[in-house]
Amino acid sequence: AQSVTQLDSHVSVSEGTPVLLRCNYSSSYSPSLFWYVQHPNKGLQLLLKYTSAATLVKGINGFEAEFKKSETSFHLTKPSAHMSDAAEYFCGATKTSYDKVIFGPGTSLSVIP
Amino acid sequence: KAGVTQTPRYLIKTRGQQVTLSCSPISGHRSVSWYQQTPGQGLQFLFEYFSETQRNKGNFPGRFSGRQFSNSRSEMNVSTLELGDSALYLCASSEGTGVKEQYFGPGTRLTVT
Numbered sequence: 001a002q003s004v005t006q007l008d009s010h011v012s013v014s015e016g017t018p019v020l021l022r023c024n025y026s027s028s029y030s031p032s033l034f035w036y037v038q039h040p041n042k043g044l045q046l047l048l049k050y051t052s053a054a055t056l057v058k059g060i061n062g063f064e065a066e067f068k069k070s071e072t073s074f075h076l077t078k079p080s081a082h083m084s085d086a087a088e089y090f091c092g093a094t095k096t097s098y099d100k101v102i103f104g105p106g107t108s109l110s111v112i113p
Numbered sequence: 114k115a116g117v118t119q120t121p122r123y124l125i126k127t128r129g130q131q132v133t134l135s136c137s138p139i140s141g142h143r144s145v146s147w148y149q150q151t152p153g154q155g156l157q158f159l160f161e162y163f164s165e166t167q168r169n170k171g172n173f174p175g176r177f178s179g180r181q182f183s184n185s186r187s188e189m190n191v192s193t194l195e196l197g198d199s200a201l202y203l204c205a206s207s208e209g210t211g212v213k214e215q216y217f218g219p220g221t222r223l224t225v226t
Contacts, residue, residue, distance in 0.1 A: 032212055043117070043203055043217035051212045090156065097213040100146065100169040103156040 002027040004093050006104035014112045019078040021107045023065075023091030026072065031093040033074045034101070035065055038088045047089075050074060061085070086111045115140065117206050117218035125224045131192040134221045138185050138206030144168070145187040146215065147179060150201040162187050163209045191223075199225045 007022040025031060032051045036044040048059025055067045065076045074091060091104040118137045126132050138145050146169075147159040158171040162181035179189040185206075191198055201222050205215035 034214075036217075043219045044205070044215075046214060046216065049212065049214055094213045097144075097207070097210050098168065099213075100158050100161060100171070101213060101215060102158075105155045 002031065002093060002095065002102050004091055004102050004104040006089075006091055006107050008107050009105065010108045010110070012110040012112060013081045015083055016080050019076070019081045019085065019109065021076040021089050021091075021109065023074045023076065023104060024072050025074065025091075025093045027093065027095070029095060030069065031095055033065075033067060034092040034094075035059065035063070035074075035076050036090045036092065036103075038090065038106075040087075044090060047076070081109075081111045083111050083113065085109060117204060117216050119202075119204055119218040119221050121221060122219065123222045123224075125226065126194050128194055128196060128225055130194050131190060132194060132223060133188055133190045134202055134204075134223075136187045136189075136204035136206075136218060138187070138204075139216055142206040142208055142216075143185055144207045144209035144213075145181060145185065146205045146207075147187070147189050148203045148205065149173075150203055150220070151199075156203075159189065194225045196225050199223060 003026045005024045034049045035047040038044045050067045058064045089107045092101045094101045120135045144163045146161040149157045161169040165181045176192045181187045201220045203220045205217045207215045
């Protein structure tokens with residue numbers, strides 16, 4: 001069965017320093033992978049997606065993620081954190097458009113001024 | 114294009130009552146998925162509808178049901194409400210084919226007293 005793990009429930013960084021949010025998936029195939037961000041009392045917003053094209057994916061707001069099949073990972077990074085990046089981040093995976101998206105438990109990102 | 118809309122945004126119900134939530138997807142999208150989000154359980158998948166048919170189902174009791182209309186709008190119903198049903202209910206729409214890129218609505222905050 002497919003599963004998604006987000007290794008850190010909470011990450012805290014200083015403004016202007018790099019962000020790394022970790023995501024690992026477990027499946028017998030190469031899934032489509034997604035990162036979403038959720039600000040307080042809002043719905044989820046798609047940051048970026050991987051769909052078996054380029055392994056390094058660039059998203060909105062300066063975020064990017066790299067798909068590493070050998071490590072079954074899809075970690076989210078940003079070179080320099082901004083206060084507005086403070087939010088909850090969810091990693092998701094799905095086999096095809098006909099299957100449900102499996103989400104990880106989420107990582108709460110705090111940005112310290 | 115207009116985004117995903119959900120109504121109502123906030124709802125307070127009493128235990129034992131029933132509730133109906135509505136979701137209007139992005140124009141042209143034929144798939145609507147529903148999720149329950151709680152602090153302890155994260156994002157839990159309820160069900161997905163595609164072209165008026167339930168395509169995927171999560172592990173929720175039969176008190177949770179849904180449907181989709183010919184214009185792709187979807188409703189979910191919860192009967193015999195329990196205190197544990199208090200949550201943010203999110204719906205997400207996608208084209209239904211190709212990459213499962215989901216767009217989320219702002220959610221309906223349900224409080225059961």
